[in-house]
Amino acid sequence: MTVLLQALLLKVLLFQIVASRSIINTLPGFPGELPFKLETGYVGVGDSDDVQLFYYFIESEGAPEYDPLVLWLSGGPGCSGFTALVYENIGPLSFDYADSIDSKPILKLNPHSWTKVANIIFIDAPVGTGFSYAKSWEEYPNLSDTISAAQTYQFLKKWLVDHSRFLSNPLYIGGDSYSGIVLPIIVQEISDGNEDGLEPPMNLQGYVLGNPVTDEDRDGNFKVLFAYLKALIPHGLYQSTKRNCQGEYVNVDPNNTLCLYDLELVNQCIQDLNAQQILEPKCNPPSFFSSNKDPIDLLLPSSQVSRPWCRAYNYISSFIWANDKTVQSALHVAEGSIKVWVRCNQSLGDSYVFDVSSSVGYHRNFTTKGYRVLIYSGDLDMEIPYVATSTWIESLNLTVENSWKPWFVNAQIAGYRVQYTSGNYELTYATIKGAGHTAPEYKPEEGLAMISRWFAYYPL
Template structure:
């Protein structure tokens, strides 16, 4: 019944949309980004940013940034990137730190072009969801305190239906969803909503072909068990803390923990020390970057030509708070937050409905024939590789290939195994945000996913004779 009500609501939304916009191409052109502050090179691809209203009554409105593929966008698929949190901005993290074409330099005021951007092989759509994330907003403040899994999926579906009306040239194009962390909930839930809506409404604009999730929150029990195993097996916590965590944390919500589990988590933090829990073998950010820092001191520290910089999130905080940047991205000044944040703690702290598991959705979507990949950076403690392996084991899928290493430029990039209906890939030396720590390997992974091909094997050596 609930889905039928949603179906009727969506039909009403689309009827309102058709009556309110006579020329969607006109709105599309209004969203075109003509110039970005701090970008001093010309790019060959078009990009667009703006708003899509998903609820007329409260003016609940989501912000997007869309990048056409570098070459031949008319022949490339569309990929939606969703960030986790819940409440973290896809614009700030997915675009500006990970897979997007424009990354922020350490001065917080200039950009460089990411050579490993995923728009080299696909059209990439970034969405700030749920409402209250990034530049997404509502006229009803109570909605900022009532976000949850269900409304996020419903709003994202409405967004896509309306976005394809604005960009009709992409209707029916092969469509994929990808992202990381709490998007491990968002992505399969949205995929399920799309599949259900397509079946009930015979809708054809969203041609969903599959999805890929990284270091993804999937099942509370398995995720907790994997965290405990990883922390202990890598020597980060004591035997006693490991045993207590198994007792007090494995049966509680991953998002809304118990008091006992929180106490153990405090002990874990003390035993870990000052390390980056998202990437345990890379440096921890110790610099407090602000917009008053001099260009001379921070010049190009964030450049792709330099070694990994753990402070990139701080650079985005400066850049997307600049009035000139917000104007270039068509941010409504009346709806813009007084201080833009990479992640909204309000969403995290007030999150309403969080599924204890999405494994049941996996079973349904595997049966529907979607291409489904799970990947995992193997140096993350938040949702580690062990959690993902426990989740895959719980699905009970028969293996379709042996466990094996995959390669890039003759070096092991990670390990992989195919199952009936699902492909699993680890990325060696990568943390929670795989494309940030290992951008080249992340692009190799993405290309294989899009093509539906196995991860690369080691090429046979040529004979010396």
């Protein structure tokens, strides 16, 4: 049976695959034609394709027919794939803040894009995220970790049928932050589907996770140790807190007054820090959702307003750009499908059911599957401390193949890495020195070096 005939049969089996897809040659704010291939579109999932998941697909700037295919999930839940594409330096575009002053946001090329070595699908998931929408309801009820994972798995099946030329490419699922809960469920769905002979067969090779949530209570318990290791709390306070709380800093016995007192002292030391990158200022961006002020005014340089520089102000550019009707038209967004685009839809949390408390069990299951896994941490992130991530990895009881050592970029230490194995299974854990919660956003050159080497089976 020819490849073409197989693809046609799969399309019949999976009925209406993609509601729409378009090749985008130009974008408002970018001078000239895009020097890479960008496709946007919707894939219908759920009952009667009621849920329409929006995506950005960028072909590899290397060898798209051979390079890995990556489905990238942003965290939240509710953060658009656009935030990874533009802010986390995983896509080929970024905002040019200097030239955007007193004008609409300007886009420029990102020299550290991961699309130099991979084909990447950036998805707006779950529904209610970014430009994704549902046809018949607006408040997005009944969303959960497992439902989100199931819808994303269905999305990927349909997308691959419609893009059958990528079926043979090595497939990796990637994401960061809260994706650490949902992503392993998707990997399990793909793995089970392949074993059950479901169509289309997916060439799953492994997955990539950055600063991932795995168990929020467990992750939170390591913030005290992180604070101590980073000299945010003194030795005596750390020892007292450890002794009085007995290692439990999240679900504390309300009658344990000594522990509560110590934790109050710890909180006084760290509450005014930016938990996503402890060396950067903590500040709240102005509210431009209800303000009568033109959002463009918020792009004024810090020298013209009395406020410290804050990374969060960079995100205003995406709000202005993505809500521009000419931009939505250029991206072929369904007219009237959303009221307002936001980078991270925090309102999803009002009805979202967090029905998976820990994803560590999934990771343990994968150690018998022969997958390749890359886990990385920005080492200045206090939201998901690197000590929390390294501890659950060690709990998998893998064999240390290459011990903890520095890895280098431009002859300088970029971080540290350790490699584990179990049969054909391989897990690399890497820290990125000086990076925060979405590590490549803070250290783009190091991020590209890391992923390029790992995809190429080259030691970090």
